[in-house]
Amino acid sequence: MQxxxxxxxxxxxxxxxxxxxxTKRNAVIVLFCIELMLNAANLNFVxxxxxxxxxxxxxxxxxxxxxxxAAAEAAVGIAILIALYRNVQSAEADRYDSMKG
Amino acid sequence: MEHTLLDFNLRxxxxxxxIVSAAALLVILELLLKESTSRNWIGWLGLLAVIAAxxxxxxxxxxxxxxxxxxxxxxxxxxxxxxxxxxxxxxxTILFSLAGGKNEQPKPKGxxxxxxxxxxxxxxxxxxSADLLALYxxxxxxxxxxxxxxxxxxxxxxxxxxxxxxxxxxxxxxxxLLYGMSFLYGLTGATNLFAIQGxxxxxxxxxxxxxxxxxxxxxxxxFGFKIATAPFHxxxxxxxxxxxxxxxxxxxxxxxxxAFALVARVLLxxxxxxxxxxxxxxxxxxxxxxxxACSMIIGNTAALRQTNAKRLLAYSSIAQAGYVLVPLxxxxxxxxDLFPSLFYYLCAYLFMTAGAFAVADCIAKSxxxxxxxxxxxxxxxxxxxxxxxxxxxxxxxxxxxxAGFFGKFYLLTxxxxxxxxxxxxxxxxxxxxxxxxxxxxxxxxxxxxxxLAAPRVSVSWAAWAVLAIGVTGTLALGLFPDLLLHELGKxxxxxxxxxxxxxxxx
Numbered sequence: 001m002q003x004x005x006x007x008x009x010x011x012x013x014x015x016x017x018x019x020x021x022x023t024k025r026n027a028v029i030v031l032f033c034i035e036l037m038l039n040a041a042n043l044n045f046v047x048x049x050x051x052x053x054x055x056x057x058x059x060x061x062x063x064x065x066x067x068x069x070a071a072a073e074a075a076v077g078i079a080i081l082i083a084l085y086r087n088v089q090s091a092e093a094d095r096y097d098s099m100k101g
Numbered sequence: 102m103e104h105t106l107l108d109f110n111l112r113x114x115x116x117x118x119x120i121v122s123a124a125a126l127l128v129i130l131e132l133l134l135k136e137s138t139s140r141n142w143i144g145w146l147g148l149l150a151v152i153a154a155x156x157x158x159x160x161x162x163x164x165x166x167x168x169x170x171x172x173x174x175x176x177x178x179x180x181x182x183x184x185x186x187x188x189x190x191x192x193x194t195i196l197f198s199l200a201g202g203k204n205e206q207p208k209p210k211g212x213x214x215x216x217x218x219x220x221x222x223x224x225x226x227x228x229x230s231a232d233l234l235a236l237y238x239x240x241x242x243x244x245x246x247x248x249x250x251x252x253x254x255x256x257x258x259x260x261x262x263x264x265x266x267x268x269x270x271x272x273x274x275x276x277x278l279l280y281g282m283s284f285l286y287g288l289t290g291a292t293n294l295f296a297i298q299g300x301x302x303x304x305x306x307x308x309x310x311x312x313x314x315x316x317x318x319x320x321x322x323x324f325g326f327k328i329a330t331a332p333f334h335x336x337x338x339x340x341x342x343x344x345x346x347x348x349x350x351x352x353x354x355x356x357x358x359x360a361f362a363l364v365a366r367v368l369l370x371x372x373x374x375x376x377x378x379x380x381x382x383x384x385x386x387x388x389x390x391x392x393x394a395c396s397m398i399i400g401n402t403a404a405l406r407q408t409n410a411k412r413l414l415a416y417s418s419i420a421q422a423g424y425v426l427v428p429l430x431x432x433x434x435x436x437x438d439l440f441p442s443l444f445y446y447l448c449a450y451l452f453m454t455a456g457a458f459a460v461a462d463c464i465a466k467s468x469x470x471x472x473x474x475x476x477x478x479x480x481x482x483x484x485x486x487x488x489x490x491x492x493x494x495x496x497x498x499x500x501x502x503x504a505g506f507f508g509k510f511y512l513l514t515x516x517x518x519x520x521x522x523x524x525x526x527x528x529x530x531x532x533x534x535x536x537x538x539x540x541x542x543x544x545x546x547x548x549x550x551x552x553l554a555a556p557r558v559s560v561s562w563a564a565w566a567v568l569a570i571g572v573t574g575t576l577a578l579g580l581f582p583d584l585l586l587h588e589l590g591k592x593x594x595x596x597x598x599x600x601x602x603x604x605x606x607x
Binding site: 014017018021027030031034037038040041042044045047048049052053054055056058059061062065066069072073076077079080081083084086087088093096098099 | 265
């Protein structure tokens, strides 16, 4: 029962994140939403490692790795966004449309 | 008995150790250099490291499979073959980056080569691990480095925009992959693929299988993105068009090949028990076949209305990814013998794609025009370049005496051999469609009058070297396909999907 509620929470977080990435216009919010999706997966790992069919520490160790990687990804994302902002003078994601076809 | 890292023979990691130490060393050397000094020799040292790693990969062939730390790192014929391919692609990328040298603005900086080496290292980890955690870390090392590489021209709007699209969609895809992995872990309590396989055998016999498919479908979204198959291909044209051409070559060749190895490894170890229940042929195969068919159809038809040369080649590479998925998707019907044809096609793809992008880049740089119309009358302006491009194009289109023909021929036989006639038909029909846009280049080069104002196409010697390697590879694989196929036939592909000897002994 406990596991199901954690899984449900992470599924909701994942869906909110995906919805945000697809619809939000502000580029920073888009990056936040990606973090939300990654953290939903982390929550799953921890829930499975505590209440899952085969409890163990592996899931929590996995989470430590993914938190680090997500931090690196956010850093890279923000850096790219700043470089882009200097060229386009806008943080609206739908202004980034110079390439089409 | 517990094993620590030092109990293992670390010599098998030589290729990775060479690349990582070269990257670390070059970071420090770059710091000590004066601002005004040319950074080209950092590229040369990087190329040297890639060649040294390639030699050490070559020396490891023929040894029995070996694993380190519970399959976190494993070396077997499968990983060695893919590593050789990745290092070849990485070497070509660095060589072509050196071509930009003199007149290109902005010049490639030291960190560019260091990031390329880091990305290459990530790719090498992806092909030589059987543990979800190590695979994920390798994948992210490759992805994060390539996000920066795509945006390396920070004053160029296209380059920045491509990097932004890549980082957003790449982040989403890795979240999907991770979410799928979390279900796989929850089902089995393990991250080691062989342990997962063991649990999966019990699982397919007894329980409700819904979560197996949840994990599979979520991971397929991530995989589909990384190998750029439709319907997860939307980032590809923008990113390939916007990034500097050497990086495009790297993404098209190295990143894609590494992702293919990852998909093969995860599906064929963790989900292999599904074969025994018949669910593989009913679900997994169909999933891959639909991805393959979608990529061929969407890639080839969307390419028809492109006018930008690099964008057109990007759509063509989506279609090629669909072709390469064919042997993997028919694997459940035919068996493991399809790896030679898959690998053969990837080799052919390496040479022809790298070559075609390199020519497109030389033309775009010289004419300051990245449209296909810049190719007009190339046969009179620069006949050698036109000839070379023609070879790459007929290989991409799949005409005889080139590598592309035999590659496609073997893929087609695998589709026919599995009795999936519709897939073979889709392959043939979309190939015929592709003739139209490949011949658009040839039409421009040979049957259009050159623009009198067009400047001479200047090709640096390093670009010629890349083109020479591409042409040699394309023609050699086309004229003597048996040479490579014979070697590939001797490789023990099964070893990649079985426990290593030193793992069983513990």
